[in-house]
Amino acid sequence: MSEESNQTMFFKTLLENSNNDDIKLAIDEWSYVYSFLEPAHCICGMPIRENCVIKNKYNGICLVVGNKCVNKFMKIDKEFIFKGIRSLLKNTIPNKEFINYCYEKEYLYENQKDFLLDRYRKRKHTPKQQEFIDKLLFKLKLKNKY
Numbered sequence: 525m526s527e528e529s530n531q532t533m534f535f536k537t538l539l540e541n542s543n544n545d546d547i548k549l550a551i552d553e554w555s556y557v558y559s560f561l562e563p564a565h566c567i568c569g570m571p572i573r574e575n576c577v578i579k580n581k582y583n584g585i586c587l588v589v590g591n592k593c594v595n596k597f598m599k600i601d602k603e604f605i606f607k608g609i610r611s612l613l614k615n616t617i618p619n620k621e622f623i624n625y626c627y628e629k630e631y632l633y634e635n636q637k638d639f640l641l642d643r644y645r646k647r648k649h650t651p652k653q654q655e656f657i658d659k660l661l662f663k664l665k666l667k668n669k670y
Contacts, residue, residue, distance in 0.1 A: 534568035534593055541585045551598055554578045557586065558669045559605045566590035574606045605670050612665050617644040617657060622670075631667055636660055 535547055542550035557577040566572045566589055574591035578598070594600045608622025617623075617640055627637040640660060643649060649657060 530568040530570055530593075531597070534566070534589075534597055537567040537587070538597075541583070541587060542580060543582045553580050553582055554587075554598065555581055556594070556600050556602065559591070559602055559609075560669050561606070561609055564588055566593050568593050576600070576602055609670065612661055615658070615661060617661070618664075620644065625670070626664060626667075629670070631664060632660070 538554070539545065539547060539550050542553050544550040544553060555578065557579045559574070559576050561573055562575060564572055564575050567587055568590070570590060570593075572588075572590035572592075576589050576591055576594040577586055578589055578594065578600075579586045589598075591602060591606055594602065604619060604621035605625065608618035608625070611618035611622070620641060623632070623637055623640045623644065626632045627634065632640070639656065643653060643657060
């Protein structure tokens, strides 16, 4: 599929699931809900791994959209979430934005957030600090949806 036909399919599917027939108004009906990593297909037809779930605020319909499409066509940038997820999979402390996002979602307590923000740029940790880091990273990995 060409990029143009992918874009056409994206907007066609979005309009079919929207209340508005005008694409600019239809895009405004949708809001970001959460992200996850899993093989799937975007509404544009492309295979994806970085999934964003969007929800129509008027009719409640949810769609799975690839991270690239949600950014390119809807101007919703959630790349920091996928960078954070990739860090978790490597057992490294994720980026600041992801740590703060997890705190806002109540996946972390304030003291846990502060600890990770303090430690995330540091390469050396005491054994006790590393044990706490490992517990927090494991806790975040269990969430599966961000």
